[in-house]
Amino acid sequence: MEPSGNSTPGTQESESQETDTNTDASVAESPATSDAAEHLFGPGSPAPRISIAKWMQGEPAEEIEKGQVDVVEFWATWCGPCVKGMPHMAQLQSEYGDKVKFIGVTREDEEKVALFLDRESPGIDGKTWSEVLTYRIALDDNDATNNAYIQAANRRGIPAAFVVGTSGNIE
Structure with missing residues (x-):
């Protein structure tokens, strides 16, 4: 065939x-x-290692840990759907607390992300993005995390989120 x-x-x-x-x-x-x-990568696959150049917000999470649920979301400041979904991700982080670790990973440079975090978030009572976002925001290290997740899953765009279950596998 x-x-x-x-x-x-x-x-x-x-x-x-x-x-x-x-x-x-x-x-x-x-x-x-x-x-x-x-490129076959998806549910049931072991979660790849995350490789972060810099943590821009939140407590650093150097690795995906078995026994912990993690959500690794890929985003960019220029991506309208990414930005629109960020308050919802923040709400989920607040709702689930320590039970789930949300990590937003971007390929953009530090200056661009810092400017974004300092900007006012539209429609949220004059708060900046750094005040709205309750989850970790990180800069990818030379596209290593992007390649390990997005490219391996043969995804073509963002936003893209991967849920890693307590087994350490993609769910």
């Missing part, structure tokens, strides 16, 4: 298994097939 290139992540594994047993070498070595298998 030749892959269509329009498969969903759940079907990529079965397509790559089918091509392994196919005798047509052009299908078995298809770049689309090898990329699909290489």
